[in-house]
Amino acid sequence: MATIAQPAPTRRPNITEPGIQLPAVTSFEQVDNEILATLKPSPKWFIGLGLAVAAMLTGAMTWVFQIYWGLGNAGYAPPVMWGVYIITFVFWVGIGHAGTLISAVLFLFRAGYRTTIYRASEAMTVFAVLTAGLFPIIHIGRPWKFFWLIPYPNWRLLWPQFKSPLLWDVFAISTYLTISTTFLYVGLIPDIAVLRDRETNPIRKRIFAVLSLGWRNTDREWRHFARMYLFLAAFATPLVFSVHSVVSFDFAMSIVPGWHTTIFPPYFVGGAIFSGFAMVWTLIIPIRKWWGLEHYITLNHLDATAKVVLFTSIMVGCGYLSEFFIAWYGGVAPEQEYFWNRVFGQWWWSAWILLLCNMVFPLSLFSQKLRRNTYWLWTLGAIINIGMWYERWVIVVPSLSHEYEPWQWTDYVPTWVDMGFLLGSFGWFFMWFLLFIRQMPVVALAEVKEIIPPKMLREGHGHGGHH
Amino acid sequence: MQGVVGVFHHMDAVIDAAKALKAKRVGDLTVYSPTIHHEIEDALDEPISAVRRFTLIGGLLGWTFGYWAAIWASDYWPLQVGGKAIASWVPYTIIGFEMFVMVGCLSTVFGMMILSRIPRLVLNFGYDTRFTHGHYGIWVEAAPDRFGEIESMMKQHGAVEVRGER
Numbered sequence: 252m253a254t255i256a257q258p259a260p261t262r263r264p265n266i267t268e269p270g271i272q273l274p275a276v277t278s279f280e281q282v283d284n285e286i287l288a289t290l291k292p293s294p295k296w297f298i299g300l301g302l303a304v305a306a307m308l309t310g311a312m313t314w315v316f317q318i319y320w321g322l323g324n325a326g327y328a329p330p331v332m333w334g335v336y337i338i339t340f341v342f343w344v345g346i347g348h349a350g351t352l353i354s355a356v357l358f359l360f361r362a363g364y365r366t367t368i369y370r371a372s373e374a375m376t377v378f379a380v381l382t383a384g385l386f387p388i389i390h391i392g393r394p395w396k397f398f399w400l401i402p403y404p405n406w407r408l409l410w411p412q413f414k415s416p417l418l419w420d421v422f423a424i425s426t427y428l429t430i431s432t433t434f435l436y437v438g439l440i441p442d443i444a445v446l447r448d449r450e451t452n453p454i455r456k457r458i459f460a461v462l463s464l465g466w467r468n469t470d471r472e473w474r475h476f477a478r479m480y481l482f483l484a485a486f487a488t489p490l491v492f493s494v495h496s497v498v499s500f501d502f503a504m505s506i507v508p509g510w511h512t513t514i515f516p517p518y519f520v521g522g523a524i525f526s527g528f529a530m531v532w533t534l535i536i537p538i539r540k541w542w543g544l545e546h547y548i549t550l551n552h553l554d555a556t557a558k559v560v561l562f563t564s565i566m567v568g569c570g571y572l573s574e575f576f577i578a579w580y581g582g583v584a585p586e587q588e589y590f591w592n593r594v595f596g597q598w599w600w601s602a603w604i605l606l607l608c609n610m611v612f613p614l615s616l617f618s619q620k621l622r623r624n625t626y627w628l629w630t631l632g633a634i635i636n637i638g639m640w641y642e643r644w645v646i647v648v649p650s651l652s653h654e655y656e657p658w659q660w661t662d663y664v665p666t667w668v669d670m671g672f673l674l675g676s677f678g679w680f681f682m683w684f685l686l687f688i689r690q691m692p693v694v695a696l697a698e699v700k701e702i703i704p705p706k707m708l709r710e711g712h713g714h715g716g717h718h
Numbered sequence: 719m720q721g722v723v724g725v726f727h728h729m730d731a732v733i734d735a736a737k738a739l740k741a742k743r744v745g746d747l748t749v750y751s752p753t754i755h756h757e758i759e760d761a762l763d764e765p766i767s768a769v770r771r772f773t774l775i776g777g778l779l780g781w782t783f784g785y786w787a788a789i790w791a792s793d794y795w796p797l798q799v800g801g802k803a804i805a806s807w808v809p810y811t812i813i814g815f816e817m818f819v820m821v822g823c824l825s826t827v828f829g830m831m832i833l834s835r836i837p838r839l840v841l842n843f844g845y846d847t848r849f850t851h852g853h854y855g856i857w858v859e860a861a862p863d864r865f866g867e868i869e870s871m872m873k874q875h876g877a878v879e880v881r882g883e884r
Contacts, residue, residue: 279752279852402791410791414799414809422784422816430823437827441753441850448847464831465838470749470758472834477754478767479830485815486777486823489815497812700753705729706852708876 272363272702277545279700283445286694289542296685303681310675313668314389322392324556326665331651335669338643339676342526343383344424344498345519345639348491349378349527351431355436355487357479364555366702367547370695371538371688372531373435378683379530380428382676389672407707416500423497430490434483440466441476441697495519502646508589509650511557512577518570525563525609528556532632534684536625538693547694550623557622560635564613567642571606585655597662598649605645608638720884721745721859724872731876732854733761750827750849756759769829776825777818780868784817785810790797844883851880 276282315323350372357365388397400421402411411418442465466472496516498610503515532553532631539548578590594602612634621627648663726732729751736749740762749758788810796804831837844857856877858868865882872880 258813283851371812404786408797412797412799412814413788414790414797414802414806419809419812419816422813426816426820429820433823433827437830444851448850464836465840466836467845468750468752468832470751470762470764472836473751474755474759474764475767475769475830475833478769479826482769482773482826483823486773486819486826490819493812493815493819513832697753701755705755706727707730708728 264403272366272551273547273549273699276699278706279703282696282699282703283449285544286547286692286696286699287446287449289538289544289693290689290691291347292689293541295541296609296689300682300685303685305676306674306678307682308675308678310672310678313671313675316671317389317392317668318394319553324666324668325651326669328652328661328663330654330659331648331661331663333390333647333651334663335665335673336386338647339642339673340383340386341413341498341519341646342682343379343386344495344638345523345526345643346377346530347376347383347427347431347527347532348495348520350374350379350525351427351434351491352524352527353483353531354434356491358484359488362555363702364552364696367544367549367552368535368556369533369692369698370435370438370691371535372527373431373438373691374684374687374691374693375527375530375534376431377428377435378680378687379527380424380431382680384424384428385676385679386672394632416497416504419497420501423494427490427494430483430487433555434487437476437479437483438695438698439691440464441468442692442695444468447693450711456602492520495523502650507650507654508583508585509574509593509646512574514570514573514577515612517668518567521566521570522609522639522642523562525560525567525706526636528560528563529632529635531556533636536629536632537628538688540625542693544694550625553625553628554619554622557616557628560631561613561616564616564635565610568610571610589650589653592653593645593649597653598645601641601645605638605641608634609642612638719843719859720862720882721844721857722788722868722872722880723846723858724856724869724877725846725848725860725879726856726876727878728876729755729757729854732856733757735856735872735875735877737761738871739856739858739868742867742871743744744864744871745858748859750853750855750857752850752854758803759776762843768833769826772832773822773826776828777822779825780821781818783821784814787817788813826835846879850869877884 276285325336350369353365353372354369357369387400388394391397400411401423402413402418440463443459444462447456447463450456450459496519499515499519502510503512505511535548536553539545575590575594578586591599612631615621615627615631652661652663654660724735726735732749732751736747736758739747747762749762752759785807789805792805798804844859846853846855849855856872860868862882862884869880869882
């Protein structure tokens with residue numbers, strides 16, 4: 252799947268040579284020993300998990316409160332009937348984009364920097380989509396009736412409206428969650444076999460034996476596995492682009508000012524990749540530092556991701572500017588009024604947070620020095636995700652609060668219930684992610700072994716450069 | 719099941735041994751490697767994986783099911799929207815596409831499992847746990863009267879450990 256190259260004389264972790272991605276990694280045993288060391292619990296891990304569980308419980312208690320006292324406790328102010336819940340839903344779906352993009356799209360493009368970051372990104376995707384999926388259920392107010400969205404034979408003889416973007420969303424999100432989870436799991440099978448063979452606790456060994464499906468690294472298994480992985484990547488690639496396009500249809504299929512635009516699908520997909528990569532930094536940079544994986548997730552890899560972030564920042568920036576241009580050039584008064592109100596009127600503060608975080612700060616990545624500064628990348632990742640949450644705020648709230656009829660114009664202020672769910676969503680996401688990295692290798696063992704030179708009896712035995 | 723398992727430390731050694739054993743036709747060969755090495759695949763000269771057939775069939779079934787479910791439900795419970803046809807193929811393409819991806823992917827994974835013969839219940843026979851760590855290996859399924867010949871061939875090509883299993 253990846254390229255095998257000749258051994259390098261250098262052992263400097265972040266300096267590559269042609270064909271060598273990980274100069275400081277020289278043997279398969281080293282890969283197993285160093286990456287599996289991340290599975291040992293550390294005080295930092297426990298502190299992180301404690302904070303995540305506390306935040307998750309805050310969200311859970313908020314949900315209990317809302318179920319008991321009703322949806323009126325959220326900050327909805329008609330006609331603003333989509334608020335923090337749908338904003339946060341779109342935000343988490345966006346975060347979930349980068350994982351499959353990294354594991355599937357970059358795999359097809361043979362981007363070498365994906366190898367060491369894709370496992371954490373895939374896990375991030377699964378847990379982000381799991382988090383996103385909660386919000387439509389929270390938003391409907393009666394979560395026990397969420398299954399009415401799913402088409403199934405029922406005694407009421409009712410079927411959902413297949414022409415509705417909300418139903419397309421149900422199909423898109425459930426397909427994405429299923430395929431992301433499958434992709435994560437099948438990629439883990441060879442690594443679980445490594446865990447199984449090194450485990451001494453009989454109960455855990457039995458669990459790993461079941462999860463690894465009896466995988467033994469045979470030529471037959473690898474041959475079919477490689478072909479399967481290629482096809483899964485080929486399927487997942489259009490899926491990545493379709494999911495956020497379908498989410499954008501939730502808005503673009505309506506006639507609300509600011510929403511009714513054909514630019515939404517690429518604009519949403521670009522933004523999703525942008526925010527997803529930013530969240531990858533949030534997760535990966537502490538992991539590589541705290542577990543000493545700097546020679547696996549190298550500065551070159553982070554530099555490459557920074558270039559993707561810079562590109563997508565420019566892409567979404569063009570999207571923002573195109574919206575303003577089309578509103579002016581289109582000559583539709585409600586659109587012009589809406590965009591003026593968005594940037595210079597009632598919602599100026601949120602629009603400028605968005606523009607600064609997503610268009611201005613990422614321009615710093617033109618500097619190679621900053622692209623290779625992990626502290627700046629982590630900080631910028633947080634800034635971008637604040638900006639991307641506000642992007643969804645700017646899409647949802649200003650449009651609904653400033654539609655065609657002036658007598659309908661209103662304000663929207665989230666309540667503590669909205670904020671409790673927002674906090675709880677971060678807790679839920681980080682809780683699952685931290686539990687995952689405690690049980691499974693956060694860097695893919697089998698794929699890292701593939702990019703380091705195998706041991707040879709004969710010097711100069713050629714293996715370079717083919718797949 | 720009986721045969722000989724050899725443990726190798728080097729990739730070129732295992733490839734040479736596999737080629738020699740295959741040329742001698744001593745029995746069914748299984749080569750173990752810690753990760754994918756296409757050199758091993760080339761040495762064994764195996765056909766292209768048939769996983770693609772599962773992918774094609776699954777994808778077509780999913781696509782058909784997606785369109786069918788949307789059209790059937792619309793016909794059974796007709797909801798007129800904006801003067802559009804009851805069964806509108808444009809919006810239903812989204813349902814068809816999602817089901818195409820879902821069923822196509824799951825059938826691909828199913829195909830891989832069938833062809834790789836996993837899940838496997840018996841793990842230990844003809845296997846060594848070093849094969850998932852850093853070593854290579856060869857398992858040759860053969861009658862006991864050929865064990866000596868196979869063992870000497872493996873050792874000759876650099877096996878660090880050889881043992882018969884029956």
